[in-house]
Amino acid sequence: MSNKGYNANFINRQSFIELDARERATALFDAGTSRELLGPFDRVESPWLPMQGVTPQADDGCVVMKGKITGQAAVVVALEGAFQGGSMGEVSGEKMTAALDLACADNEKGIPTSAVILLETGGVRLQEANLGLAAIAELMASILVLRKHAPVICLTAGTVGCFGGMSLAAGLASYVVMTREARLGMNGPEVIEQENGVEEFDSSDRALIWAIHGGEQRYATGLADALVDDDTPQVADAIRRFVSKGVPPVHRSSQVALYRNRIEELDTSRQWDPKEFRALWATNGSNEEKR
Amino acid sequence: MEQIEFNYAAKRKVHKRAHVGVVGSGDLEVVLEPAEGDVASVFIRTSVHGFRDTWKAVLDRFFTNYDGAVRIQINDAGATPGSVQLRLEQAAEVSER
Numbered sequence: 001m002s003n004k005g006y007n008a009n010f011i012n013r014q015s016f017i018e019l020d021a022r023e024r025a026t027a028l029f030d031a032g033t034s035r036e037l038l039g040p041f042d043r044v045e046s047p048w049l050p051m052q053g054v055t056p057q058a059d060d061g062c063v064v065m066k067g068k069i070t071g072q073a074a075v076v077v078a079l080e081g082a083f084q085g086g087s088m089g090e091v092s093g094e095k096m097t098a099a100l101d102l103a104c105a106d107n108e109k110g111i112p113t114s115a116v117i118l119l120e121t122g123g124v125r126l127q128e129a130n131l132g133l134a135a136i137a138e139l140m141a142s143i144l145v146l147r148k149h150a151p152v153i154c155l156t157a158g159t160v161g162c163f164g165g166m167s168l169a170a171g172l173a174s175y176v177v178m179t180r181e182a183r184l185g186m187n188g189p190e191v192i193e194q195e196n197g198v199e200e201f202d203s204s205d206r207a208l209i210w211a212i213h214g215g216e217q218r219y220a221t222g223l224a225d226a227l228v229d230d231d232t233p234q235v236a237d238a239i240r241r242f243v244s245k246g247v248p249p250v251h252r253s254s255q256v257a258l259y260r261n262r263i264e265e266l267d268t269s270r271q272w273d274p275k276e277f278r279a280l281w282a283t284n285g286s287n288e289e290k291r
Numbered sequence: 292m293e294q295i296e297f298n299y300a301a302k303r304k305v306h307k308r309a310h311v312g313v314v315g316s317g318d319l320e321v322v323l324e325p326a327e328g329d330v331a332s333v334f335i336r337t338s339v340h341g342f343r344d345t346w347k348a349v350l351d352r353f354f355t356n357y358d359g360a361v362r363i364q365i366n367d368a369g370a371t372p373g374s375v376q377l378r379l380e381q382a383a384e385v386s387e388r
Contacts (some may be wrong), residue, residue, distance in 0.1 A: 041311040053292045057314040082315030
């Protein structure tokens with residue numbers, strides 16, 4: 001993990017961000033152990049998109065793979081950010097939820113099975129409206145059950161980032177892994193600007209966006225557990241580390257009092273600078289050991 | 292969304308299926324599967340209307356070199372003819388590997 005602000009090995013690195021969802025998922029498993037479930041040849045696709053004149057994708061933008069990570073059973077579910085912004089529809093949501101539920105059933109049968117969710121998503125797929133909302137609610141319920149047995153690791157590598165309802169799913173994860181290029185937040189910059197005006201959030205200011213939603217800031221304020229370079233071996237290594245670590249003693253989302261106090265202590269009558277905010281929250285509630 | 296179908300004559304069996312691409316802006320997904328008989332069938336779903344002649348021209352050209360008996364599903368999100376040609380060739384290559 002680098003704290004340098006740039007990747008010294010930039011030229012030789014194997015970019016993770018440039019991989020599609022299927023390649024990303026495959027890259028996280030022990031070599032040769034992964035197989036895809038409900039892949040594009042099974043054609044379980046959205047029935048709702050064609051009705052609205054939108055071309056569907058054969059896997060609904062959701063790749064489910066089973067295999068081994070550090071020799072232990074694991075399921076990886078990756079959203080394809082290039083298809084409909086990685087949005088959650090009825091089918092993609094059900095695929096992710098069912099994968100986690102099956103992992104949970106395996107854990108209950110005595111087969112330790114971790115889950116990794118790769119979130120590149122704007123949240124609910126607007127064309128599927130309530131079905132997308134319901135899918136995210138079900139997914140969150142499944143994460144809560146599974147994470148008692150095995151770690152649920154959320155990886156947001158970029159460049160779509162993780163927004164909307166799916167940011168809440170990320171918040172429930174046992175561990176959150178991000179790159180500097182990734183963003184994580186409930187409301188995206190454009191939504192905030194639209195609702196509260198440009199004084200509140202200038203969505204054309206990319207430096208500001210990353211200073212608030214970016215992986216570096218999320219890690220520094222304890223809302224992510226690892227910050228990795230856009231380098232495939234480094235990303236896979238972080239995932240292996242958290243799989244080996246198992247269930248954290250306390251999940252971030254269970255620390256209600258801690259976060260309630262922190263939010264109450266914030267003086268919201270003035271505008272906060274991201275750096276100043278980072279200094280305030282730097283005593284982080286992260287699940288990774290302090291280094 | 293427009294649906295277009297074409298059929299071409301095929302001479303040989305193909306043994307492996309292939310999936311390439313993504314239904315993202317300016318790109319397309321090609322799902323290629325072995326089929327029985329001596330026909331290659333192509334099913335296109337495209338977000339852009341009114342380009343049937345262009346699709347036919349691209350596929351006619353592809354099938355002057357390709358003679359596999361396959362079923363090809365194309366899910367298109369506004370790819371240019373050049374991208375379509377490359378994705379088709381990529382799918383054919385993956386299925387021959």
